[in-house]
Amino acid sequence: xxxxxxxxxxxxxxxxxxxxxxxxxxxxxxxxxxxxxxxxxxxxxxxxxxxxxxxxxxxxxxxxxxxxxxxxxxxxxxxxxxxxxxxxxxxxxxxxxxxxxxxxxxxxxxxxxxx
Amino acid sequence: xxxxxxxxxxxxxxxxxxxxxxxxxxxxxxxxxxxxxxxxxxxxxxxxxxxxxxxxxxxxxxxxxxxxxxxxxxxxxxxxxxxxxxxxxxxxxxxxxxxxxxxxxxxxxxxxxxxxxx
Numbered sequence: 001x002x003x004x005x006x007x008x009x010x011x012x013x014x015x016x017x018x019x020x021x022x023x024x025x026x027x028x029x030x031x032x033x034x035x036x037x038x039x040x041x042x043x044x045x046x047x048x049x050x051x052x053x054x055x056x057x058x059x060x061x062x063x064x065x066x067x068x069x070x071x072x073x074x075x076x077x078x079x080x081x082x083x084x085x086x087x088x089x090x091x092x093x094x095x096x097x098x099x100x101x102x103x104x105x106x107x108x109x110x111x112x113x114x115x
Numbered sequence: 116x117x118x119x120x121x122x123x124x125x126x127x128x129x130x131x132x133x134x135x136x137x138x139x140x141x142x143x144x145x146x147x148x149x150x151x152x153x154x155x156x157x158x159x160x161x162x163x164x165x166x167x168x169x170x171x172x173x174x175x176x177x178x179x180x181x182x183x184x185x186x187x188x189x190x191x192x193x194x195x196x197x198x199x200x201x202x203x204x205x206x207x208x209x210x211x212x213x214x215x216x217x218x219x220x221x222x223x224x225x226x227x228x229x230x231x232x233x
Contacts, residue, residue, distance in 0.1 A: 033220070043203060044117075045224035091158060095220075101209065102148055102171055103222060105158040 002027045004094050006106035013082045014114050020067075021077045021109045023092030033095045034068065034075045035103065040088040048090070051075065079111075087113045118142065119208050119225035127231045133194040136228045140187055140208030146170070147189040148209075148222060149181055153202035164189055196232045203227045 003026045013019035025034070036048040051059045051068050058066050063083075067076045079086055089110050093103040118141035128134055140147050149161040151174075160173035164183035175181075178196075183189040193200060207222040 035221075037224075043227055043229075045205060045207075045227075046117075047221055047223070050221065101146065101220070101222075102160040102163055102173060103150075103158075103207075104160070107157050 002029070002032075002094050002096070002104050004092050004104055004106040006092055006109050008109045009107070010110045010112070012112045012114060013079070013086075015082055015084060017082055018078060018080045019082055019111065021079075021090050021092075021111065023075045023077070023106055025073050025075065025092070025094050027073070027094065029096060031097045033097070034066075035093040035095065036064070036066070036077045037091045037093060037105075038086075038088045039091065039108070040085075045091075049077065082113050084113050084115060087111055117223040117225065119206060119223050121204075121206050121225035121228050123228060124226065125229045125231075127233065128196060129233055130196055130198060132196050132232075133192065134196065134230065136191040136193070136204055136206075136230070138189045138191070138206030138208075138225055140189070140206075141223055144208035144210050144223075145187065146209045147183055147187070148207040149175075149189070149191050150205040150207065150224075151202050152205060152227070153199075156202075158205075161191070193230070198232050201230055201232045203229050 032053045034051045038046045049061045063080045089108045091108045092106040120139045122137045145166045148163045152158045161175040163171040181191045205227045206225045209222045
């Protein structure tokens with residue numbers, strides 16, 4: 001079975017600085033998808049970024065980018081120019097290709113942004 | 116706004132009771148997923164329906180059941196409630212039942228239903 005591990009329960013960053021959240025996963029599959037979801041205090045789950053495992057190029061979405069290391073099974077999220085609105089729980093998630101389409105989540109990292 | 120709606124937003128009930136949570140997926144989405152978020156278990160997949168049929172089961176208790184109706188809305192039924200069932204229950208929808216590589220595979224989450232069992 002696939003597992004997702006987020007080893008940083010909490011992180012803190014100064015406004016306008018850059019922060020990297022870590023995620024590792026375990027799978028025997030060769031093709032899959034990885035996601036970062038953001039959960040602000042409102043509790044809404046918001047998709048931040050997605051990565052297809054077959055793509056070598058790291059995904060980017062404005063200030064958010066990932067460092068996908070397939071061999072190391074690592075999928076970190078970099079937030080540049082951090083803003084107060086980035087403060088939230090961040091969840092890394094895995095999804096298989098085909099078969100079941102459900103997401104497998106890590107435990108989350110709580111990000112605080114200091115003004 | 117993701118386009119996924121869930122009702123009610125909050126639900127407070129007593130142990131032993133039964134409740135029904137409702138989810139309306141985004142327009143055109145055929146798949147509905149139910150997830151439970153609790154402090155001790157984190158975010159866990161419960162069950163998935165695709166176009167009215169059960170497609171996959173996760174860590175769903177026998178006391179819990181779900182269904183998807185012809186209009187594609189889904190209901191999650193929780194019975195014989197225990198204190199440990201207190202959690203945030205999310206519904207998510209996507210166009211397909213499995214991951215296919217398309218960007219449209221993304222699961223969009225509703226705002227959740229906060230269940231408190233006293």
